[in-house]
Amino acid sequence: xxxxxxxxxxxxxxEAETVTLSCTYDTSESDYYLFxxxxxxxxxxxxxxxxxxxxxxxxxxxxxxxxFQKAAKSFSLKISDSQLGDAAMYFCAYGPGSARxxxxxxxxxxxxxx
Amino acid sequence: GAVVSQHPSRVICxxxxxxxxxxxxxxxQATTMFWYRQFPKQSLMLMATSNEGSKATYEQGVEKDKxxxxxxxxxxxxxxxxxxxxxxxxxxxxxxxPPTARRExxxxxxxxxxxxx
Numbered sequence: 001x002x003x004x005x006x007x008x009x010x011x012x013x014x015e016a017e018t019v020t021l022s023c024t025y026d027t028s029e030s031d032y033y034l035f036x037x038x039x040x041x042x043x044x045x046x047x048x049x050x051x052x053x054x055x056x057x058x059x060x061x062x063x064x065x066x067x068f069q070k071a072a073k074s075f076s077l078k079i080s081d082s083q084l085g086d087a088a089m090y091f092c093a094y095g096p097g098s099a100r101x102x103x104x105x106x107x108x109x110x111x112x113x114x
Numbered sequence: 115g116a117v118v119s120q121h122p123s124r125v126i127c128x129x130x131x132x133x134x135x136x137x138x139x140x141x142x143q144a145t146t147m148f149w150y151r152q153f154p155k156q157s158l159m160l161m162a163t164s165n166e167g168s169k170a171t172y173e174q175g176v177e178k179d180k181x182x183x184x185x186x187x188x189x190x191x192x193x194x195x196x197x198x199x200x201x202x203x204x205x206x207x208x209x210x211x212p213p214t215a216r217r218e219x220x221x222x223x224x225x226x227x228x229x230x231x
Contacts, residue, residue: 035220042224043152043205043207043224043225043227044222044224044225045158045207045222047220091157091158095220100146100148100209100211100220101148101160101163101209102148102158102160102220103160104157104158104159105157106156106157107156107157
């Protein structure tokens with residue numbers, strides 16, 4: 001079974017600074033996707049960034065980028081120039097290539113300090 | 115873009131009653147939908163996979179008779195919490211993907227907060 005581990009229950013960052021959220025996963029599959037989702041107080045799940053396992057290049061979306069280390073099964077999220085609106089719960093998630101359900105990590109609560 | 119609509123957003127019921135939650139794909143057909151449960155301050159846990167025209171697939175530990183899933187059309191899946199009890203109070207979220215879309219195109223509903231008194 002796949003597992004996703006987020007070892008940082010809480011993180012804080014100063015506004016305009018950079019923060020990195022950690023995520024490790026375990027799978028025996030070779031075809032899969034990795035995701036970072038943001039869940040604000042509204043509880044709507046918002047996709048931040050995704051990475052296909054077959055791609056070596058790290059995904060980037062504006063201020064958000066990932067460090068995907070396939071051999072180490074590590075998938076960290078870097079948020080640059082942090083903004084107050086980035087404050088939320090962040091979930092790392094794994095999706096097998098053969099199906100569309102996700103396995104989520106336990107989440108990291110990010111606080112952005114003004 | 116594709117949207118998944120979930121209703122109601124919040125429901126309060128008495129212990130022993132049943133509650134139905136709807137998940138609709140608004141502009142695409144979804145042969146498969148997924149139901150997750152999220153307890154306060156915790157992660158999303160997959161409960162079941164809803165399959166159009168066939169029985170749902172439940173994750174280990176999820177009671178089939180407690181959480182009835184019906185996927186009668188290509189745009190609607192319903193989750194009925196039968197004889198609800200306070201321990202069933204949770205946030206329930208559905209997700210769906212257009213069948214022709216790339217596999218990473220997942221869309222989530224806005225969730226339903228169930229409170230059982």
